[in-house]
Amino acid sequence: MASDSMASVPTGVIQSEQHSEAVSRCTEEANSELLNTLTKSSHANDERESSSVSLWSLPRRKKYILMSLAITNFVAFLCFSILAPFFPKEADTKGISATTSGWIFACFALTQFIASPFCGKLMPIMGSRFMFLAGQFFNSMCTILFGMLGYIETKDGGTVFVIFCFLVRVSSALGVAAFATASFTIISREFSKSIGRAFGVLETFTGLGLMLGPAIGGALYDAGGFKLPFFVLGGFMLFTLPINCCILPTQSDEIIDTKPDSLSKLMLSAETIFICMAIMVAALVWSALDPTLEPHLRVFDLDPTMVGLIFLLMAAVYAMCSPVCGIIGDKMKDVRILLILGDLLCIVGLLFVGPSPLIGFSIEFNTLWMNLVSLAILGIGNSLIVTPSFDVLNRKALERGLEDNTATYGIVAGVWSSSYALGEFIGPIFAGWMRDTKGFEWCMTYIAFVCGASAVSLISLMLFDCKNKKHSLHNNDIHQQKRKHHTSISNERTPLLKTKNEILNKTCEQV
Numbered sequence: 001m002a003s004d005s006m007a008s009v010p011t012g013v014i015q016s017e018q019h020s021e022a023v024s025r026c027t028e029e030a031n032s033e034l035l036n037t038l039t040k041s042s043h044a045n046d047e048r049e050s051s052s053v054s055l056w057s058l059p060r061r062k063k064y065i066l067m068s069l070a071i072t073n074f075v076a077f078l079c080f081s082i083l084a085p086f087f088p089k090e091a092d093t094k095g096i097s098a099t100t101s102g103w104i105f106a107c108f109a110l111t112q113f114i115a116s117p118f119c120g121k122l123m124p125i126m127g128s129r130f131m132f133l134a135g136q137f138f139n140s141m142c143t144i145l146f147g148m149l150g151y152i153e154t155k156d157g158g159t160v161f162v163i164f165c166f167l168v169r170v171s172s173a174l175g176v177a178a179f180a181t182a183s184f185t186i187i188s189r190e191f192s193k194s195i196g197r198a199f200g201v202l203e204t205f206t207g208l209g210l211m212l213g214p215a216i217g218g219a220l221y222d223a224g225g226f227k228l229p230f231f232v233l234g235g236f237m238l239f240t241l242p243i244n245c246c247i248l249p250t251q252s253d254e255i256i257d258t259k260p261d262s263l264s265k266l267m268l269s270a271e272t273i274f275i276c277m278a279i280m281v282a283a284l285v286w287s288a289l290d291p292t293l294e295p296h297l298r299v300f301d302l303d304p305t306m307v308g309l310i311f312l313l314m315a316a317v318y319a320m321c322s323p324v325c326g327i328i329g330d331k332m333k334d335v336r337i338l339l340i341l342g343d344l345l346c347i348v349g350l351l352f353v354g355p356s357p358l359i360g361f362s363i364e365f366n367t368l369w370m371n372l373v374s375l376a377i378l379g380i381g382n383s384l385i386v387t388p389s390f391d392v393l394n395r396k397a398l399e400r401g402l403e404d405n406t407a408t409y410g411i412v413a414g415v416w417s418s419s420y421a422l423g424e425f426i427g428p429i430f431a432g433w434m435r436d437t438k439g440f441e442w443c444m445t446y447i448a449f450v451c452g453a454s455a456v457s458l459i460s461l462m463l464f465d466c467k468n469k470k471h472s473l474h475n476n477d478i479h480q481q482k483r484k485h486h487t488s489i490s491n492e493r494t495p496l497l498k499t500k501n502e503i504l505n506k507t508c509e510q511v
Contacts, residue, residue: 061249062190066198068240068247069183070205072136075237076176077209079143080108082217082229084290085308090226094158102291104165106428109287111173112180112421117263119181120414124407128185129248133241135178140237142172147230177417184413185406186248188394195391196335200326203387207319211312218308263411266397274457275392276419278339281454282385283423285346285378288431288447289314296440300368313372317379322387329388336392336458342384343455349377350448354441390416 058066083105091101123131146168152161183202191198220229266272294307302310329335353374355361393412402408434443 058191064247065186065190065249066201068244069186070201071240072132072179072237072244073183073202074205074209075233075240076136076139076179077206078213078216079139079172079230079233079237080176081210081213082220082233085214085218086221086226086229091158094154094161096158096162100162102428102432104162104169106425107166108169108173108176109421109424111170112177113418113425115174115177116181116417116421117411117414119178119417120410120412121263123181123185123410123413124405127250128182128189128406128410129250132179132182132186132248133245135175135180135182136237136241136244138175139172139179140175140234140241142168142175143230143234143237146172147227147234150226177421180417181410181413184390184416185409187390188409188412189406190249194330195394196326196329196388197323198326199390200323200329200387203322203326203383204319207315207322211315211319214308214311262402262407263415265400266402266411266415269396269400271461272393272396272400272415274454274461275336275339275389275396276415278343278385278454278458279389279416279419280423280426281343281346281451282382282389283420284427284430284450285350285423285447286314286382287424287427288443289375289378291428291432292435292440292443295435296366297368297371299366310372310375314375314379314382317376318383321380321383325383325387329391332388334462335388336462338384338388339392340455340458340462342381343451343458345377345381345384346451347448347455349374349381350444350451353378354444356441356445356448358445386420 087104088101091104119131126134146165149161149164149168152164154161184199187198187202188195216233217229220232293311297307297310325338329338332338350356351359352370355365355370390412393416394409397408397412398404402411431443431447434446438446
């Protein structure tokens with residue numbers, strides 16, 4: 001009996017010690033496997049983020065989708081820009097003031113600014129394909145309808161004509177806001193690994209539309225009067241609608257329950273606000289030149305054709321640089337560097353297009369070659385800001401916890417379109433007022449200060465992120481050191497346990 005009781009006690013001790021050792025070993029193995037899994041996942045995410053697909057290697061279906069979106073963008077901005085060469089003259093003949101004419105132009109951008117976020121929220125309900133086609137149809141019909149306004153008589157001083165101009169322009173802007181937001185969403189889904197390049201292609205055709213629109217509009221106006229430009233271009237956009245119906249894909253997750261706080265979650269971020277500010281500034285720089293550049297060039301006594309070619313210079317440089325900026329942006333880890341560089345180039349272009357008195361030039365100093373070089377620099381700066389900005393907003397939305405689906409793409413597209421439209425609305429009004437009160441030189445100087453504020457805000461964000469990254473790396477190092485210390489202590493305990501087990505086994509054998 002005594003021998004049995006003596007044997008039972010050390011056996012329980014042995015089992016307890018062996019159980020503790022097994023638990024310790026299993027915990028260490030589990031932690032090691034978890035660490036390896038996290039490391040592999042991190043590497044996979046890095047590879048997925050850094051990978052980019054060449055547009056030439058895409059399937060034929062996706063190439064057709066991109067071309068369909070690009071052509072629609074091109075025609076839409078043709079319709080948008082045809083008014084510039086002849087509508088002010090037509091408004092004068094109908095007794096409409098320049099201020100009213102300017103508001104007819106500005107209401108388009110204002111409507112886009114208001115409507116774009118709502119289009120983004122409605123995107124998962126209506127579907128990107130349906131919203132794109134509906135917006136294209138609406139815009140083409142409004143363009144044709146605007147040409148019919150030429151039949152309105154102006155016996156009442158043009159009041160009826162003005163009212164219908166505002167109604168048609170606002171309706172057309174709603175259509176553009178719908179299909180532009182939908183096109184950005186389709187780009188995000190179909191070209192998720194090369195958003196920058198695909199967006200660069202779209203912006204190239206946007207630049208071509210802005211570049212050729214005034215020339216085509218002026219030629220059609222000379223050939224057939226006020227109605228012909230709108231009938232031809234509106235009809236052409238309507239003609240492309242069946243083609244887009246066949247090409248554009250039906251999204252598999254169009255009907256999604258959107259979270260009500262998705263937009264606020266995206267916008268309640270300093271980085272999102274500063275990126276939207278950069279987009280707005282780029283649009284402001286472009287649109288501020290519309291009412292101010294032509295009067296500034298009058299001192300050179302240029303004919304209208306030459307003035308038109310100078311206007312086209314910035315759009316041509318923008319169109320050529322956009323694909324390059326898209327390729328560069330897809331290969332960069334932090335695309336905000338391109339936005340900062342674009343802001344800095346815009347500052348240089350704005351200071352020299354005046355030129356600004358702040359850099360030592362007199363108010364009377366003005367040379368044609370300096371204006372041309374400055375406009376080319378502004379075209380490059382705008383492409384550096386606009387082309388990668390949509391991809392930056394997309395990444396920020398995912399970082400803020402939004403899901404990777406059509407609803408998020410729609411929200412991002414709405415925010416981007418709204419920011420750009422706000423700049424297009426503010427630009428002509430601010431520039432016209434500044435030119436009348438301070439002159440063209442100081443107008444460009446103040447806009448350069450706005451670009452500088454955008455650049456400083458983005459640089460501050462990058463420095464803040466670098467500081468946070470260093471702090472997180474320091475915390476990770478401390479955590480790894482504690483982990484190594486804990487592992488070394490566990491390794492020291494194991495031999496002692498083994499020695500104790502051997503003594504207990506020998507004792508049991510002797511008993």
